[in-house]
Amino acid sequence: MESKRAHQMISSDEDSPDPDKEPLTTKPQKRRKGSQFEDWARTRPWLKKEVRDNVVLMYCTYCREHGRFRTGGYGHNAFVDGTTRFKLGGVEDHERSNMHTASEATQRTTASFKESGSLQKGIKLC
Numbered sequence: 424m425e426s427k428r429a430h431q432m433i434s435s436d437e438d439s440p441d442p443d444k445e446p447l448t449t450k451p452q453k454r455r456k457g458s459q460f461e462d463w464a465r466t467r468p469w470l471k472k473e474v475r476d477n478v479v480l481m482y483c484t485y486c487r488e489h490g491r492f493r494t495g496g497y498g499h500n501a502f503v504d505g506t507t508r509f510k511l512g513g514v515e516d517h518e519r520s521n522m523h524t525a526s527e528a529t530q531r532t533t534a535s536f537k538e539s540g541s542l543q544k545g546i547k548l549c
Contacts, residue, residue, distance in 0.1 A: 463514055469527070470514065473505065480505030483517060489526040489533075 460481065464470045469485045483490075483502035490503050501508070502517045517523055 459511070460509060463511060467514070467518070469530075475505065478507060480507060481509055481514075482506070483523060483526070485526040485530045486517075486522055489529040490522050 460470075460472060464472075469483050470481065471484050472479055472481045474480070481502075482505045486500070486503045490500075500517075500520075500522060501513070502523070506513065
């Protein structure tokens with residue numbers, strides 16, 4: 424008789440999960456670093472990644488190209504050399520940095536000259 428009672432307790436409505444409700448103990452699934460990076464890079468054309476010595480690095484193309492000519496200690500930072508710290512906060516901090524804003528302005532100017540054909544006519548950028 425006890426086994427029949429145990430069977431009734433196991434199959435009672437209170438113990439069976441409701442298929443329409445999500446379990447309360449589920450943890451949100453972690454996203455892979457690669458998919459986060461792709462989301463960030465969609466709106467930031469300057470954000471790229473590369474593999475160097477079997478390590479994936481994230482870097483800023485604008486700062487790599489134009490930042491090395493800056494003075495005042497701007498020559499190197501994590502987004503010029505490449506960083507393994509795939510954190511959105513770091514990307515946003517870099518985006519607001521003096522080096523990045525100056526490099527982005529230089530990139531826009533260079534792109535504008537290239538589009539207008541001024542670079543092909545022999546005009547030098549300083």
